[in-house]
Amino acid sequence: MTDLPIIEKAKGHFHGGVHPQEFKSISNQAEISALPSPSNLVIPLQQHIGNASQPIVNVGETVEKGQLIASCTSGLGANIHAPVSGIVKSIGPHHTGHPSGLPTAAIELETNDQQNLNSEYLPRLNHWREETSDNLRNCIKNAGIVGLGGATFPTEAKLKTANIKTLIVNAMECEPYITCDDRLLREHPEQVIEGSQIAAKIVNATEIIFAIEDNKPEAISSLEKAIRLIREAQKSTIDSSGEPKNSSAGTEPSLRIVIAPTKYPSGGEKQTIELVTGKQVPKDQLPASLGLLVQNVATLHSIYNAVVNQKPLTERLVTITGDLVNKPGNYWIPFGTKLTHLIETFEVDRKKISAAILGGPMMGQSISNFDTPVTKSTNCIIFNRTQSNEKSWVIETKPHQACIRCSECQQACPVDLLPQQLYWFSESKQWEPLEKQGLFDCIECGACAYVCPSEIPLVHYYRFGKSEIRKNKANQEKAEKAKQRFEFREMRLARAKEERAMKHKKAAEERKKAANNQQEDPSGKQAAINRALERVKQKKAGLAQSQTTQDSGEANE
Known part of the structure; x- marks a missing residue:
């Protein structure tokens, strides 16, 4: 294990891809810093894939930094902790940057002077190598950790994946401007590696591969140095016979780095896997089908903090960049x-900016309401001038030209789709052929829109098509359930009607039978009456005789 090469070249490649200008040197030169907490925070209750968290605090209540303030009671979800100490000012709708533009549920906190993290809100563990996978997963769940690469899928649920051989650490960070993972690996490689070892222990992975683009030489060097030190430490645990001196020494997963050529979107999960392994994830299947699990650098760093330092996820490293920022860099932001x-x-000069970009410029979201808060999905914020002589990635709404069928989009598509076909079907609202054309295989990377000479916002059409198809399917499901309820009601009414008809038929038959019996024996009814009268007469006679006997006995006395 320790004799394997630390650095290898990528084994495969993926179709398409583009090479946009990177703009990474704007923010990757300065060391990581922390920002002072603002006086007021708005914490959305939906910062993850799954169900929104439910608040467990009340307005006016004082909370401590790190305290659980909202939890997911059922289904897929994630806990939310107080990023600062303060007072709950309100719980209700706030503008949180939702794509619809509508307000969503959030907790508003007013900060106070007491800002020490209370670590008692996470359970204290023994050394993680001595803990069970269930205990480690519970710690990650309690800490509210989600995928910090942008997907925000609850990490605890992802770590339930079985039959994993290889954990791939996605350090590609292929989008322009974003450099937070780069700086994490430069400054804290040991913490990221230990976070990956914790995740590997949970899923029983036997190897850990750091996948990284070749435009990050400092991060690669930092990782290599840290892995070399770990290997030397592992060698010291092996005796002269080649056997490990303790039981854990022989179970550590191997560590290596795979360097891929710089090309966007190499950071897509399936594209990363194809570069590292040379294999494609089968259609409609997950990486687990190949024995693989992919985790982001920032996610693994947060796992380290939760398990080793008892620190819940209350902040994240965010790249603050753009030509309007006076001190661009990477900052810990609550x-x-x-x-x-x-x-x-x-x-930032408000007069020179009409919108900010949350996330990278290729897949990010343009925000014009600056009350929008930083959330678990925010890895980058770009403040650029509205007008610029160079292409500085300002997202503007403007008329586009007609498609000229140049096929540039098809050549750039990393999933090997036909973007122009998807565009035509989406524009004409032909939902069935749009879905059959593979719309939901689109990863919305924006490579097609980047190369489009007509500047058609193709990804917007695809997102619109996906939302309409989902909405139509939801309506169809509702209609099908309504149809089932109607058919069940009709069946129930028909059965009740049939039962009533059978009951009436049976009663009619009984009446008819009685009538027939009377016709056959006309005296039968009177005979029955006579028999009843006879019984009454006999009963009266018996009572009279009993009274006579009693009177006679009293006279004799």
Whole structure:
């Protein structure tokens, strides 16, 4: 295990891809810093895939930093903890940057002067190597950790995957501007590696591969040095016979780095897997079908903090960049921090900006309401001038030209789809052929829109098509359930009607039978009456005789 090469080249490649200008040097030169907490935070209750968390605090209540303030009581979800100590100012609808533009549920906190993290809100574990997988997963669940690469899928649920051989650490960070994972690996490689070892222990993986693009030489060097030190430490646990001196020494997963050529979107999960292994994930299947699990750098760092330091997920490293930022770099920012606070902190000229970009410029979201808060999915915020001489990735709404059928989009598509076909079907609202064309295989990377000479916002059409298809399917399911309820009601009414008819038929038959019996024996009814009268007469006679006997006995006395 320790004799394997630390660094290898990528084994495969994926179709298409583009090479946009990177703009990474704007923010990757400065060391990681922390921002002071703002006086007011708005913490959305939906910061993850799954069900929204439910608040467990009340308005006016004082909470401590790290305290659980909202939890998911059922289904897929994630806990939310107080990023700061303070007072719950309100619980209700706030603007949180939802794509619909509508307010969503959030907890508003007003900070106070007491900002020490209370670690008692996470259970204290023994050394993680001595813990069970269930205990480690519960710790990750309690900490509210989700995928910090952008998907925000609850990590605890993902770590339930079985039959995993290889854990791939996605350190590609292929989008322009974003450099937070790069800086994490430069400055804290040991913590990220230990987080990956914890995740590997949970899923019983035997090897850990760090997948990284070749445009991050400092991060690669930092990782290599840390892995070399770990291997030397492992060698010291092996005796002269080649056997491990303790039981854990022989069970550590191997560590290596796979370097891929810089090409967007190499950070897509399936694209990363294809680069690292040379294999494609089968259609409609998960990476687990190949014995693989992919985790993001920031996610593994948060796992380390939760398991080793008892620190819940209350903040994340965010790249603050753009030509309007006075000190671009990567900063630890508490969840709920509004863009207005960042604009003031980094002296962004409000007159020169109409919108900010949350996330990378290829897949990010344009935000014009600066009350939008930082959430678990926010890895980058870009403040660029509205007008610029160079292509500085300002997202603007403008008319596009007609498709000229140049097929540039098809050549760029990393999933090997036909983007122009998807566009035509989406524009004409032909939902059935749109879905059959493979719409839901689209990863919305934006490569097609980037190369489109007509500047058609193709991804917007695809997102619209996906939402309409989902809505139609939901309506169809509702209609089908309504149809089933109607058919069941009709069946129930028909059965009740049939039962009543059978009951009436049986009663009619009984009446008819009685009538027939009377016709056959006309005296039968009177005979029955006579028999009843006879019984009454006999009963009266018996009572009279009994009374006579009693009177006679009294006279003799």
